[in-house]
Amino acid sequence: MSNKISKYDDTQLYEMLSGKRNEAEAAFAELYARYSQRVYAYCLRVTGQSEDAKDIFQETFIKFFDTAKDHAKVDNIPGFLLKIARNICINNKREKKPNFSIEDFHTWTNDSDYERNELLQLLASALELLETEYREAFVLRLYQGLSYAEIAKITGDSIPAIKNRVWRAKEKIKDILTPYLEDLSK
Amino acid sequence: MSYSRLIHEYLDSQLDAVNEDVLFAELAKNSDLRVEFNQQVQLQNVAMSDMRTISPPTESTNTIFNSLGFSIPSGDYLRRIAPNPDASIAVRPVGTAVSRFFKKHIATVAAVIITASLTTAVFMLTDNRFASQPENKNIAQVQNDIPVISSKDNTNQAIQKGNNFAYSGISNAIKNIPNSQESNNSNSSNQSLDEKPVNLASMFTEASQVSTTDKISSLKMINNNNPVNNEIIDPFVNTLKLQPSNNFSDGKIAIILTYANKSSNVAVDINGQNLDYNLTAVYKLNDNLYIGMTAGSEQFAMRFIKEGYEYQKLPNLSYLGLTVKGVLPLKDFNEIGNLLTPYIQLTGGSTNLGWFMGKLQTGLTLTPYSKWAVNVGWEYSTFLYNVNGFKSTGKNGFVIGAGLSF
Numbered sequence: 001m002s003n004k005i006s007k008y009d010d011t012q013l014y015e016m017l018s019g020k021r022n023e024a025e026a027a028f029a030e031l032y033a034r035y036s037q038r039v040y041a042y043c044l045r046v047t048g049q050s051e052d053a054k055d056i057f058q059e060t061f062i063k064f065f066d067t068a069k070d071h072a073k074v075d076n077i078p079g080f081l082l083k084i085a086r087n088i089c090i091n092n093k094r095e096k097k098p099n100f101s102i103e104d105f106h107t108w109t110n111d112s113d114y115e116r117n118e119l120l121q122l123l124a125s126a127l128e129l130l131e132t133e134y135r136e137a138f139v140l141r142l143y144q145g146l147s148y149a150e151i152a153k154i155t156g157d158s159i160p161a162i163k164n165r166v167w168r169a170k171e172k173i174k175d176i177l178t179p180y181l182e183d184l185s186k
Numbered sequence: 187m188s189y190s191r192l193i194h195e196y197l198d199s200q201l202d203a204v205n206e207d208v209l210f211a212e213l214a215k216n217s218d219l220r221v222e223f224n225q226q227v228q229l230q231n232v233a234m235s236d237m238r239t240i241s242p243p244t245e246s247t248n249t250i251f252n253s254l255g256f257s258i259p260s261g262d263y264l265r266r267i268a269p270n271p272d273a274s275i276a277v278r279p280v281g282t283a284v285s286r287f288f289k290k291h292i293a294t295v296a297a298v299i300i301t302a303s304l305t306t307a308v309f310m311l312t313d314n315r316f317a318s319q320p321e322n323k324n325i326a327q328v329q330n331d332i333p334v335i336s337s338k339d340n341t342n343q344a345i346q347k348g349n350n351f352a353y354s355g356i357s358n359a360i361k362n363i364p365n366s367q368e369s370n371n372s373n374s375s376n377q378s379l380d381e382k383p384v385n386l387a388s389m390f391t392e393a394s395q396v397s398t399t400d401k402i403s404s405l406k407m408i409n410n411n412n413p414v415n416n417e418i419i420d421p422f423v424n425t426l427k428l429q430p431s432n433n434f435s436d437g438k439i440a441i442i443l444t445y446a447n448k449s450s451n452v453a454v455d456i457n458g459q460n461l462d463y464n465l466t467a468v469y470k471l472n473d474n475l476y477i478g479m480t481a482g483s484e485q486f487a488m489r490f491i492k493e494g495y496e497y498q499k500l501p502n503l504s505y506l507g508l509t510v511k512g513v514l515p516l517k518d519f520n521e522i523g524n525l526l527t528p529y530i531q532l533t534g535g536s537t538n539l540g541w542f543m544g545k546l547q548t549g550l551t552l553t554p555y556s557k558w559a560v561n562v563g564w565e566y567s568t569f570l571y572n573v574n575g576f577k578s579t580g581k582n583g584f585v586i587g588a589g590l591s592f
Contacts, residue, residue, distance in 0.1 A: 025256045025257065028254065028256060029251075029256070029259040032247075032250070032251075032259070033259065036242045036247070037240065037241055037242060039242075040240060040241065040242040040243075040246070041237050041240040044240055045236075045240075050243075054243060054245075054246045057242060057246055058246050058249050058250050058253070061250045062250060062253055062254065065254055119232055120232060120235060120236045120239060123229075123232050123233065123236055124236065138233075141198075142230060142233040142234070142237075143233060143234075143236070143237045144237075163200070166198070167191060167194050167195075170194060170226070170229065171190075173229060174225060174226065174229055177229065177232075178225070
């Protein structure tokens with residue numbers, strides 16, 4: 001795998017996926033290196049289940065490669081990957097009830113050594129309490145850093161609707177994590 | 187619109203200038219709103235931190251690449267772009283941090299331990315200091331099997347400790363002289379750039395245990411200098427040297443600078459300079475095969491009989507050869523398989539004397555980072571020369587090395 005491959009932009013790499021096998025392999029590895037973390041983060045935080053996330057993540061990249069081989073035109077690779085992941089998430093949607101409630105968070109004592117890493121775990125758990133559409137909007141905006149236009153393109157919803165979801169998701173999570181955010185902000 | 191929403195839109199880069207002024211004016215006088223502001227900032231920071239803690243599981247990566255029939259890229263290659271999963275995690279108690287470190291680097295730690303163990307074991311096996319009475323064993327074999335010196339009259343023959351005289355490159359030799367007077371003359375008259383005769387008669391008196399028979403009891407084991415296949419190979423003489431590592435998971439071309447600190451294992455009573463260098467450049471043809479060139483300098487001990495005299499030489503040979511290397515990636519097996527790769531390497535070429543030199547090496551390559559690799563292994567090298575018929579001299583021993591790819 002040559003380091004030269006990293007000099008190509010996403011579109012060039014995507015086009016190489018339908019070319020010669022050694023080129024396709026190198027291009028795929030490069031695109032995987034660039035976006036696998038983002039795609040997996042999306043899968044993990046939207047599904048809330050690591051096993052489901054793994055399955056969806058794997059299927060996403062395999063479908064992505066198959067699509068590229070069919071010479072489908074794509075101009076935004078990360079957006080395209082997330083759209084594939086989202087579609088698989090929807091197809092594999094399992095409405096699992098969370099095994100804890102908001103009250104669980106509020107009864108948690110705030111020990112002195114309870115720091116940011118635990119807050120991260122709480123955030124992940126809090127996300128699971130959100131409805132899927134809010135969770136997804138929050139993840140795509142705050143985790144992935146996508147623009148509202150990009151999110152709208154992925155989800156097929158309007159930009160104002162996405163903005164509203166992100167705001168509501170943030171409010172809900174903030175309500176859940178208020179005791180810990182207050183402690184952190186001191 | 188609530189102030190809370192204004193804060194959200196401000197942090198979301200969606201707030202227009204008018205509302206921004208309104209928000210800041212309120213923040214300046216409202217302490218509760220400042221708390222709200224801080225909380226939203228914290229939440230945003232936590233979300234971004236959470237993103238950085240997530241990385242795809244290795245098994246998922248392996249599954250994807252295997253499903254597509256692709257080679258699995260090295261962890262280093264993927265880490266080049268993907269963020270460090272633990273980069274933003276706050277400090278934990280020491281015990282947890284240590285445990286986390288070992289959990290994260292278990293494959294690397296295991297590979298280092300295995301490599302170190304192999305290195306130590308092979309070094310101990312191959313170093314004379316750890317062998318049980320190697321000298322006596324070697325002498326016995328030589329006494330029984332090798333008529334070391336043949337001469338015109340078989341009278342005064344011996345060898346001399348090599349460090350009793352100076353030598354330069356190929357200029358070391360021990361020459362059998364019929365008597366002491368002749369030897370004195372020969373010492374002064376026969377010195378040339380290539381050969382240096384030695385008065386063996388005088389050496390007899392120094393080496394009191396050496397008999398006048400045609401067998402030399404003090405001779406160390408020899409694995410060459412015989413036109414016929416009467417060779418004894420001593421695998422326990424030459425031990426440690428550095429050799430190139432050519433297996434890299436990233437990069438098509440690799441350059442390896444090698445230093446070897448031992449000379450040939452053929453027994454000559456001449457001390458070597460212990461300065462062997464070589465430079466290897468290889469090109470990756472595919473995941474299993476590399477091809478390239480090796481140039482370097484190495485010492486090979488030589489023993490042969492010429493015009494009734496036995497010669498011992500330890501020349502510094504420069505060589506240039508073609509290198510072919512085959513590797514067997516084990517990356518499909520487990521994480522350690524991603525780091526350790528068995529290999530076999532063959533080098534053949536010509537020396538500055540015009541004779542053939544070849545090497546066969548096998549071992550394991552450790553690739554902790556895609557650009558860097560180190561290897562441990564075993565090598566047999568041979569040098570073929572023609573003095574009154576073709577002869578061979580060989581070296582074998584433990585090798586370690588390192589290389590860089592790009």
